[in-house]
Amino acid sequence: MPELLDKRLVFVTGKGGVGKTTVAVALGLRAAAQGKRTIVCEVASQENASRIFDHAEVGFHEVEMEENLWSISIDPDESMREYVLLQLKVRAMRDLLFRSRIFTYLAAATPGLKELVTIGKIWELSQFDRKVKSGRKYDLVIVDAPATGHGVGFLQTPRTFAAIARVGPIHSQAQRLDSLITDQDQTGVAIVALPEEMAVNESAALEHDLREEVGIAVDRIYMNGLYPERFSKAEAERLALLAGGENGALRAAARAAISEHDRARSQRAQLARLRRRVKAPVKSLPFLFEPELGPEAARRLAGRLG
Amino acid sequence: MPSVGEILEGKGICICAGSGGVGKTTTSAAIAAGMAARGLKVCVLTIDPAKRLADSLGLKELGNEARRVDPRLFEAQGVKMEGELWAMMLDAKATFDQLVARQAPDEDSRDRVLGNRIYQQISNALAGSQEYMAMEKLFELHSEGGFDLLVLDTPPTRNALDFLDAPRRLTQFIEGRSLRVFMRPTGLAARVAGRGASVMLSVFKRIVGFDLIADLAEFFNAFSGMVDGFQARARRVNSLLADRRTCFLVVCGPQGEPISEAVYFHRKLVEAKLPFGGVIVNKVHYPAERLRGEGGEGGEVEAALAERLGEEDLARRVAENFSDYQALAERDARNIERLAAELRTTGVIRVPHLDEDVHNLAGLAEINRYLFATDGEREAIAAGRL
Numbered sequence: 001m002p003e004l005l006d007k008r009l010v011f012v013t014g015k016g017g018v019g020k021t022t023v024a025v026a027l028g029l030r031a032a033a034q035g036k037r038t039i040v041c042e043v044a045s046q047e048n049a050s051r052i053f054d055h056a057e058v059g060f061h062e063v064e065m066e067e068n069l070w071s072i073s074i075d076p077d078e079s080m081r082e083y084v085l086l087q088l089k090v091r092a093m094r095d096l097l098f099r100s101r102i103f104t105y106l107a108a109a110t111p112g113l114k115e116l117v118t119i120g121k122i123w124e125l126s127q128f129d130r131k132v133k134s135g136r137k138y139d140l141v142i143v144d145a146p147a148t149g150h151g152v153g154f155l156q157t158p159r160t161f162a163a164i165a166r167v168g169p170i171h172s173q174a175q176r177l178d179s180l181i182t183d184q185d186q187t188g189v190a191i192v193a194l195p196e197e198m199a200v201n202e203s204a205a206l207e208h209d210l211r212e213e214v215g216i217a218v219d220r221i222y223m224n225g226l227y228p229e230r231f232s233k234a235e236a237e238r239l240a241l242l243a244g245g246e247n248g249a250l251r252a253a254a255r256a257a258i259s260e261h262d263r264a265r266s267q268r269a270q271l272a273r274l275r276r277r278v279k280a281p282v283k284s285l286p287f288l289f290e291p292e293l294g295p296e297a298a299r300r301l302a303g304r305l306g
Numbered sequence: 307m308p309s310v311g312e313i314l315e316g317k318g319i320c321i322c323a324g325s326g327g328v329g330k331t332t333t334s335a336a337i338a339a340g341m342a343a344r345g346l347k348v349c350v351l352t353i354d355p356a357k358r359l360a361d362s363l364g365l366k367e368l369g370n371e372a373r374r375v376d377p378r379l380f381e382a383q384g385v386k387m388e389g390e391l392w393a394m395m396l397d398a399k400a401t402f403d404q405l406v407a408r409q410a411p412d413e414d415s416r417d418r419v420l421g422n423r424i425y426q427q428i429s430n431a432l433a434g435s436q437e438y439m440a441m442e443k444l445f446e447l448h449s450e451g452g453f454d455l456l457v458l459d460t461p462p463t464r465n466a467l468d469f470l471d472a473p474r475r476l477t478q479f480i481e482g483r484s485l486r487v488f489m490r491p492t493g494l495a496a497r498v499a500g501r502g503a504s505v506m507l508s509v510f511k512r513i514v515g516f517d518l519i520a521d522l523a524e525f526f527n528a529f530s531g532m533v534d535g536f537q538a539r540a541r542r543v544n545s546l547l548a549d550r551r552t553c554f555l556v557v558c559g560p561q562g563e564p565i566s567e568a569v570y571f572h573r574k575l576v577e578a579k580l581p582f583g584g585v586i587v588n589k590v591h592y593p594a595e596r597l598r599g600e601g602g603e604g605g606e607v608e609a610a611l612a613e614r615l616g617e618e619d620l621a622r623r624v625a626e627n628f629s630d631y632q633a634l635a636e637r638d639a640r641n642i643e644r645l646a647a648e649l650r651t652t653g654v655i656r657v658p659h660l661d662e663d664v665h666n667l668a669g670l671a672e673i674n675r676y677l678f679a680t681d682g683e684r685e686a687i688a689a690g691r692l
Binding site: 015016017018048088093096097106147168169196197198201230231235238239242245247249250252253254256257259260262263266289290291292 | 325326327328357361509512522559561562563564606607610611614615620623624625626627628630631633634636637640661662663665
């Protein structure tokens, strides 16, 4: 099986607030540095990726962030529009569809259609022979997948849809998307986790469900936000004496150190728990002591992703 | 800023809202536990399928019915339960089914709705139905009147706003006004609109590959007797949310993103004339000014540390760690200042980043020391711990 970044398509998934966007961007930077033409796709339309680069919102456009690295925010309505444009050659019919409120309504009513066209757009981006006007060729497409209550939902859409739609262009499209997503030579999946009790439980459950319900073997789990182990146990004990002292600053500094030591230790325990509970290799990523995340921090993280 | 206890004085409903990953479930559980400890009969509702609430309350699992949390579990943590704490995990599908059963004019229309493919889809997955059902359950529990206070942990939506918009979107869908006129084959509107609409429907059918129209027609047909009931109910749910005994608490984290979301959400609450109660920022690195004022700059701290510890390497690492911490504390302070300015409030309830992550009753009790403290007390506790 190829390495994660040697695949065509990588989904970065996990619960909200775990740092999915940061990891997706860092993976993108790493691939770009290897000379791969890479695009990072956001699906939640929150534009977190462009913010890391301090770039204006990119919207539904492929915008270059750095050498070899592009970014796009995939909007389901725009994807739907683009899909219909490619499918229907008769102009009058397209206009009829788009002007119609009923169409909007039906599109919203169709089970999973929004997610499906979103994944369809991701697939389109990963094609060497792109149908979209002025579409670039990318070596790698990285997806910052949406955080939902049910993590597998998004990746399961094509399979569900193929089962509902018995015939027609979307049925065959859905089948094609499902085989792409579950093809380990083409597509990789990385889960981002945090070293906390419940986040570990959820990540282990997500890996399990992806395997059992969608047929996806997760390539890698990134344990994000790990504090450095700066102090040994003996040192923490020595500092405890200082933490009770009378000098304000020294007391505060000693307490910060002890607190750090405790946290680092409980995080290591969670890391060990995660490793015991999952099949995929777990790679840890350091906590970044940065006020706000910029390209430099993402680059440093990129160096640790290997 | 008053404490959570003061904010919730006399309230019947507390809704914790915010984006994902900010500790909403934990905060909801802590608030419910704190109010129960103070003598109220409280029920906390969650929709989170990840069993977070069950875990943190020491329950094996939660169902669609409220279950009482064993008060002895709290006593083991040194918390005396004057009232009662109940908890439930909302099953959106089951709640929707119950609602249909209640609104249906007869068994036949009930069964036709429950068996319809479109219904099964919206009750499971249509954006907004989880949120709507959360409010529906809240309304039901409120009407039954069995609790002094209901605490709702809102669903983990990508965008906190989806929550406010949910009932409107769902009732609009069920009403299906724009569509229904076209589906009545003999309807005047269909004749007036002419072939355009029917061509469109057939194109749509060709694209999606199954007869959505037939399913939808069946859905509206089955639902037709219930639309009025649903609308009336949605109106009552909405007025309950706007009631003066209801209170929205915005929960967020101290980083730039969640703070911006909280500001946005607060603005939407105000626009919708919904009762905003306060904002809780979780995992805050407490202010560095207080720490720094007493002992001088970084270099001096390191020198003093080296002298006291007699070990330069250790002193350097302690100083480094301290300055990293201070950088985070300064960031948090800046973000919270922005939040307070935008919300035009002088105070924000800050819960510190605790050494251990919170996932059990002991952790909830620790959080409650902050949530239920007055401003002065909170500072004092924080200064004592760091």
